[in-house]
Amino acid sequence: MGCIRNDNLPAGGPIAEVIVDVPVLGADKPYDYRIPPDLSGQVQPGSRVAVPFGPRKVQGYVINIKGKETHQGQLKHIEAVLDDQPPLTEELLALSEWMSEKYVCFRSTAIQAMLPSALKARTTKEVIESPSGEKQVVYEISDNVTARRVSYVTLLKEAKDVQRLLQELPKQALKQRAILGYLLEHEGKVMLTELLQACQASRSSVQSLQEKGIVTIATEEVERDPYAGRSFAKTDPLPLTPAQKEVFGHIIKAIEKEQFQTYLLHGVTGSGKTEVYLQAIAHVLKKGKEAIVLVPEISLTPQMVERFKGRFGDQVAVVYSRLSVGERYDTWRKIRNGQAKIVIGARSALFAPFERLGLIIIDEEHESSYKQEENPRYHARDVAIFRGQYHQAPVILGSATPSLESYARARKNVYTLLSLKERVHGRALPKVEVVDMRQELQSGNRTLFSRHLYQKIEERLEQKEQMVLFINRRGFSTFVMCRDCGFVLQCPHCDISLTYHKVNHTCRCHYCGHTERQLMRCPNCQSEHIRFFGTGTQKVEEALAQTFPGIRVIRMDVDTTRRKGAHEKLLHAFGQHKADCLLGTQMIAKGLDFDNVTLVGVIAADSMLHLPDFRAAERTFQLLTQVSGRAGRRQKPGEVVIQTYTPDHYSIQCASQHDYHTFYEQEMRYRFQKGYPPFYYLSLLLFSHPDLTYCIKAAEEAANWLKPRLSKQSQVLGPVAAPIPKIKDRYRYQCMIKYKNESQLSRLLMELLHYMQPHIAKYHLQLQIDMEPQVIL
Numbered sequence: 001m002g003c004i005r006n007d008n009l010p011a012g013g014p015i016a017e018v019i020v021d022v023p024v025l026g027a028d029k030p031y032d033y034r035i036p037p038d039l040s041g042q043v044q045p046g047s048r049v050a051v052p053f054g055p056r057k058v059q060g061y062v063i064n065i066k067g068k069e070t071h072q073g074q075l076k077h078i079e080a081v082l083d084d085q086p087p088l089t090e091e092l093l094a095l096s097e098w099m100s101e102k103y104v105c106f107r108s109t110a111i112q113a114m115l116p117s118a119l120k121a122r123t124t125k126e127v128i129e130s131p132s133g134e135k136q137v138v139y140e141i142s143d144n145v146t147a148r149r150v151s152y153v154t155l156l157k158e159a160k161d162v163q164r165l166l167q168e169l170p171k172q173a174l175k176q177r178a179i180l181g182y183l184l185e186h187e188g189k190v191m192l193t194e195l196l197q198a199c200q201a202s203r204s205s206v207q208s209l210q211e212k213g214i215v216t217i218a219t220e221e222v223e224r225d226p227y228a229g230r231s232f233a234k235t236d237p238l239p240l241t242p243a244q245k246e247v248f249g250h251i252i253k254a255i256e257k258e259q260f261q262t263y264l265l266h267g268v269t270g271s272g273k274t275e276v277y278l279q280a281i282a283h284v285l286k287k288g289k290e291a292i293v294l295v296p297e298i299s300l301t302p303q304m305v306e307r308f309k310g311r312f313g314d315q316v317a318v319v320y321s322r323l324s325v326g327e328r329y330d331t332w333r334k335i336r337n338g339q340a341k342i343v344i345g346a347r348s349a350l351f352a353p354f355e356r357l358g359l360i361i362i363d364e365e366h367e368s369s370y371k372q373e374e375n376p377r378y379h380a381r382d383v384a385i386f387r388g389q390y391h392q393a394p395v396i397l398g399s400a401t402p403s404l405e406s407y408a409r410a411r412k413n414v415y416t417l418l419s420l421k422e423r424v425h426g427r428a429l430p431k432v433e434v435v436d437m438r439q440e441l442q443s444g445n446r447t448l449f450s451r452h453l454y455q456k457i458e459e460r461l462e463q464k465e466q467m468v469l470f471i472n473r474r475g476f477s478t479f480v481m482c483r484d485c486g487f488v489l490q491c492p493h494c495d496i497s498l499t500y501h502k503v504n505h506t507c508r509c510h511y512c513g514h515t516e517r518q519l520m521r522c523p524n525c526q527s528e529h530i531r532f533f534g535t536g537t538q539k540v541e542e543a544l545a546q547t548f549p550g551i552r553v554i555r556m557d558v559d560t561t562r563r564k565g566a567h568e569k570l571l572h573a574f575g576q577h578k579a580d581c582l583l584g585t586q587m588i589a590k591g592l593d594f595d596n597v598t599l600v601g602v603i604a605a606d607s608m609l610h611l612p613d614f615r616a617a618e619r620t621f622q623l624l625t626q627v628s629g630r631a632g633r634r635q636k637p638g639e640v641v642i643q644t645y646t647p648d649h650y651s652i653q654c655a656s657q658h659d660y661h662t663f664y665e666q667e668m669r670y671r672f673q674k675g676y677p678p679f680y681y682l683s684l685l686l687f688s689h690p691d692l693t694y695c696i697k698a699a700e701e702a703a704n705w706l707k708p709r710l711s712k713q714s715q716v717l718g719p720v721a722a723p724i725p726k727i728k729d730r731y732r733y734q735c736m737i738k739y740k741n742e743s744q745l746s747r748l749l750m751e752l753l754h755y756m757q758p759h760i761a762k763y764h765l766q767l768q769i770d771m772e773p774q775v776i777l
């Protein structure tokens with residue numbers, strides 16, 4: 001691998017069409033390369049290859065192999081095949097083509113999204129001097145990470161022979177004795193490093209044993225398995241409730257008939273959706289097929305992993321961003337070579353290179369993290385449906401709070417609606433109380449906790465039950481303002497206010513990380529009346545300690561979970577009752593299933609409601625429902641307290657009554673009036689440039705080009721300043737395209753990219769195209 005050959009080839013021989021890993025506009029098309037005879041068996045559709053491209057060597061992907069006759073003249077040839085088995089299947093090749101068209105991205109970008117980053121080859125440039133003294137640049141392609149190899153020492157003699165050898169060895173050969181003894185104790189095979197350490201021996205001792213033919217040292221490829229050595233208690237399928245049975249029956253039928261169909265499983269929190277998934281997967285395995293389960297990254301808790309590993313053991317591969325590059329690569333290979341049958345993971349797990357896919361599940365399907373916010377800007381739901389269609393396999397979208405888009409599709413019978421309306425075995429949904437914080441203020445309560453919440457927390461502390469408190473923001477305060485002149489401290493690079501972090505007395509930008517020391521005086525009027533407004537996790541943590549002396553709090557937010565394993569550790573500690581309160585951001589809203597949690601408190605329910613995004617109400621409803629769902633999941637009943645300044649808002653009212661349908665109807669009316677999804681599609685063009693005037697001009701030029709080319713019912717809104725008008729010193733302008741039916745839009749936007757190319761290539765304009773964006777900030 002990696003070495004580039006440079007011999008010359010005669011003309012003739014089959015030709016491969018290759019997509020090169022060069023993400024620029026002009027290079028986004030298949031190039032023809034000759035397949036040299038010695039590689040002819042190895043080059044297949046889906047192979048990753050090294051090819052010359054201009055003066056460079058680059059990595060590419062073979063998408064097709066053609067006969068000899070199609071090309072005249074000189075062709076460059078493929079120089080190396082980079083893997084034993086082609087990393088891409090025929091299906092994934094087709095998917096990459098579909099993605100590049102639908103999401104207006106380069107095909108190589110789509111392909112890269114499917115592969116573990118270990119397969120992103122590095123091109124290294126080296127300058128060498130030729131014999132005649134000329135300098136030459138050579139390029140080498142090497143993989144980022146390769147398989148891990150480990151040396152093992154194996155005993156070649158039987159135990160009784162070794163006993164005899166031990167007698168015969170000279171007295172002073174202490175190390176060799178120790179080594180043989182250790183090998184005997186460990187079934188005759190041990191890792192070299194372990195052996196040397198255990199016996200305090202050097203390599204030469206082992207080598208001398210090898211020379212005598214007693215042991216052998218050999219390297220083997222080993223797999224990096226983050227779960228190696230961990231055992232999971234085996235679980236058996238639970239007898240399904242009648243409601244679960246009904247849902248299960250529908251899904252099984254589709255699996256049996258090998259029929260593509262998209263199901264929307266609307267099941268309240270704790271209704272037993274996961275158990276249905278598990279049993280459906282068992283069925284798929286029995287048919288010799290494979291399954292993919294997507295969950296949002298933050299729901300991929302140890303609890304969740306345990307449920308799948310407990311049922312299916314080593315057949316389960318877990319894919320998430322916390323894996324090291326090497327672990328990810330090994331997990332991917334386990335999938336590619338058929339060792340793993342089930343993949344559970346965050347968004348990118350969807351590209352698991354299975355060839356006999358029998359089921360795809362997207363849990364918490366409403367989650368915005370299923371949309372990738374960088375190129376390729378794909379939505380997991382669309383990709384899942386592509387794969388389901390390809391394999392004739394059912395797709396299940398599950399949620400307690402389906403996205404409006406999905407629910408509307410189910411209403412129109414595009415998806416099949418299945419529902420679980422009650423919690424398993426009649427367990428009650430928690431009682432939710434909404435507290436009007438304006439009244440609290442009027443009655444003189446200026447603390448973070450309403451009297452009601454205060455009382456509930458006290459009760460839990462007395463009864464030794466646990467609670468979950470939720471606040472939408474991390475940090476201490478959400479903005480810093482001068483009370484005399486109203487100056488708000490902002491990030492100099494982004495149009496966004498800085499967040500105060502009390503631990504190290506800094507003000508930080510959550511977009512670019514810019515940090516300033518705590519202000520003592522207003523930079524505008526020199527007043528000392530600086531105040532911190534808004535509430536973050538750190539402030540609640542401090543207030544809890546002051547209000548409830550002795551309370552044990554575990555804080556979970558981006559700041560406390562940065563280190564690998566921290567997330568798991570904190571949750572484990574909470575599960576072991578090492579704290580009374582789990583306090584955190586979104587990351588605690590989902591998937592947690594702790595039996596001792598009887599109270600959930602939402603400190604400020606409004607913080608999401610006022611974001612400049614048409615999905616703000618939907619997100620608020622979803623979040624409140626999910627957080628509430630963490631309470632009373634087992635024997636003990638649960639209670640929820642939601643604190644808000646807008647208690648009458650329908651998203652808060654409906655969430656408190658566990659009433660999805662009323663919320664859906666009301667939100668649909670609003671979307672209809674305003675012309676938003678699911679009534680219209682949106683696509684977003686975002687222009688950014690360090691110079692404001694240039695940015696506006698370019699955006700206008702693009703809008704003017706586009707408008708006459710769209711059909712009459714479609715609208716181009718803007719260009720206007722983006723909701724965050726500047727990030728990292730780049731100004732941001734956007735155009736929103738609203739349409740119902742614009743089948744050629746993707747193609748048109750690709751043309752627009754070509755049209756705008758001079759601005760992009762020469763003047764560093766960035767133009768980002770987002771088909772059906774999830775986040776409009």
Ligand SMILES: Nc1ncnc2c1ncn2[C@@H]1O[C@H](COP(=O)(O)OP(=O)(O)OP(=O)(O)O)[C@@H](O)[C@H]1O
Binds near residue numbers: 629
């Ligand atoms: N048929 C069953 N019999 C007994 N217990 C069950 C059954 N199905 C599920 N449970 C239990 O009920 C609880 C909730 O089930 P599960 O986690 O599957 O629900 P869910 O709908 O996936 O939850 P959420 O979406 O809120 O995370 C779990 O503790 C689970 O073990």
Ligand SMILES: [Zn+2]
Binds near residue numbers: 484522523525526527
């Ligand atoms: Zn001031």
Ligand SMILES: [Zn+2]
Binds near residue numbers: 492494509510
């Ligand atoms: Zn910033």
